[in-house]
Amino acid sequence: MCHAHHVRIDSLPAEYPVEALQAIREEHERSVEHKVYKVSDDIIDDALFQLLQLDWEPYFEPTVDYLIADMDEARGGQQGMNRLSRQVGELLVATLYILTLRALAAATLSERRRLLREHQEWQDHRHREAHTSSLEMEGGTGAPLLYNDTYNGITEERIEYLRKTYFPKTRQP
Numbered sequence: 001m002c003h004a005h006h007v008r009i010d011s012l013p014a015e016y017p018v019e020a021l022q023a024i025r026e027e028h029e030r031s032v033e034h035k036v037y038k039v040s041d042d043i044i045d046d047a048l049f050q051l052l053q054l055d056w057e058p059y060f061e062p063t064v065d066y067l068i069a070d071m072d073e074a075r076g077g078q079q080g081m082n083r084l085s086r087q088v089g090e091l092l093v094a095t096l097y098i099l100t101l102r103a104l105a106a107a108t109l110s111e112r113r114r115l116l117r118e119h120q121e122w123q124d125h126r127h128r129e130a131h132t133s134s135l136e137m138e139g140g141t142g143a144p145l146l147y148n149d150t151y152n153g154i155t156e157e158r159i160e161y162l163r164k165t166y167f168p169k170t171r172q173p
Contacts, residue, residue, distance in 0.1 A: 044094065060091040067091075078141040085148035092155040099159060103166040126154040 009016045067088045100119060104112050134147035 060095055064088050064091050078145070082141070082144040082148065085145050085152065089148055089152045089155065092152055092159065096155055096159050096162070099162045099166070103162055106166065122158060126151060126158075129154055 009021070067084050100115075103115060107115055130147045130151040133150035134143040137143040137146055
């Protein structure tokens with residue numbers, strides 16, 4: 001819960017006894033256990049508008065950590081792990097996309113061209129490495145997880161590279 005709701009619930013113990021809160025949490029967990037979360041284009045468009053107006057970067061790390069923790073618990077078996085690893089990748093790509101746009105917006109024309117060429121080469125490298133990694137279990141149900149794990153690791157490295165190279169003084173959350 002957010003701080004405001006913690007304060008409200010803690011101040012009304014008769015209305016929110018421990019048992020009731022546990023029941024609410026269990027019901028919520030059941031309702032979202034198999035839900036696939038997607039980021040809509042409208043949210044991304046709004047974020048990009050904010051990005052260009054402000055010095056803003058998304059803070060997806062807690063969500064990524066939560067998805068990885070779910071993956072470690074192996075909910076949904078191999079398919080569940082594959083799905084969650086893909087969702088982690090989607091959040092990392094969203095972060096990378098925004099950082100790349102910020103870098104492009106601050107760059108000169110020649111720097112933009114260099115950054116775009118570098119980024120295309122990096123994307124090709126990421127795909128090749130992820131594909132090669134997945135060949136270890138080619139045809140098996142674990143192949144997508146190997147692909148996603150390599151893909152996500154390389155994406156995380158690129159995010160850190162962009163942060164250090166283009167935004168070294170930006171305070172990280």
